[in-house]
């Protein structure tokens with residue numbers, strides 16, 4: 001369930017995105033996972049056609065070490081349109097809740113950093129978020145290779161990301 005004052009609009013980052021209709025204060029809940037959300041394992045996803053997989057991964061996010069959520073033909077959740085930014089204004093408070101990391105102004109795009117949820121080995125995007133802090137290449141390696149980024153996001157990562165980083169030998 002998305003914050004009631006966030007709407008879907010054309011984005012200059014990519015396709016459709018989410019935008020604040022009103023001022024949203026730092027710490028406000030932006031999104032909470034719906035209990036009926038359906039998840040898929042990689043084994044299940046890998047039985048689909050390449051086209052289905054591409055469609056799924058273009059609008060999905062990872063919720064566990066081998067658990068993914070994405071559009072599956074059921075009524076679309078507007079939260080699925082949240083774009084990545086290398087200078088995000090949203091992060092995870094816990095695995096089921098996202099909060100505003102800073103005040104968000106009316107009209108501002110609502111974004112999170114995909115490394116807060118994605119650890120899939122082949123996860124890789126070329127970023128066009130237009131932020132001066134843009135890392136250009138977004139992959140789970142970003143947090144491993146960039147201690148300052150990890151320090152900045154440490155409190156806002158999903159728990160399976162923390163577990164993934166620990167398996168890479170990082171102390172968190």
Ligand SMILES: [Zn+2]
Nearest residue numbers: 086127129134
């Ligand atoms: Zn970027």
